[in-house]
Amino acid sequence: MTHARTITLTVNGKSVTATVEPRTHLADFLREQQLLTATHLGCEQGVCGACTILIDGEPARSCITFAVACEGRSVTTVEGLDEDPVAAQLRDAFMEEHGLQCGFCTPGMLVSARDVVLRRPNADEERIRLEMSGNLCRCTGYVGIVNAIRRVLDARKTAAE
Structure with a gap:
């Protein structure tokens, strides 16, 4: 049955x-x-x-x-999210900041990072790390990921000015 x-x-x-x-x-x-x-x-x-x-x-x-x-x-x-502008900025920033290595965690990281960018536009490094703490990566050590998110946040602030 x-x-x-x-x-x-x-x-x-x-x-x-x-x-x-x-x-x-x-x-x-x-x-x-x-x-x-x-x-x-x-x-x-x-x-x-x-x-x-x-x-x-x-x-x-x-x-x-x-x-x-x-x-x-x-x-x-x-x-x-292929056509999503924030996701596009994050994909570029992840590449530029070496925020990916094997790529296994990258799809989940990008989805979560997009949420951080949209929900926490004034996030500092500590806040980014806290917000991303539910996404684990075995390769990068997170520096590149945090820098990529920070890069997108900064670019969006500059564009808004």
């Missing part, structure tokens, strides 16, 4: 209707059914942040969110 449910949600701006088992995590749904493989799975316990996406504009861990809980909601993965 199957308990599969049909859900409808918006993924990266497009309406999606799919049948999922109630236990299917959003990350698995995105990767396996929607073929959006930039959402990475690390710890699968919501600790590392590699699977961070946006649900209704708010960062969330897709590895601990059930797909059925997203019925009627809007989900944005890093692929859905």
Whole structure:
């Protein structure tokens, strides 16, 4: 006996209707059914942040969110931020500041960093580190990541003046 449910949600701006088992995590749904493989799975316990996406504009861990809980909601993965100007600034800054190495954590880092830039425009280094503390990286030591976010914050302040 199957308990599969049909859900409808918006993924990266497009309406999606799919049948999922109630236990299917959003990350698995995105990767396996929607073929959006930039959402990475690390710890699968919501600790590392590699699977961070946006649900209704708010960062969330897709590895601990059930797909059925997203019925009627809007989900944005890093692929859905391709045309986003803040995400574009962050991608450039991550490259310029060497904020990525292996790239495994980068999609989740970019989603979280975008949230910091938009929500905390006056963040200093300490605040950036606090806000990003839910995203783990085994390669960079965070200096480049923090510098990249700081670079985007500074550029946005200068542009606003």
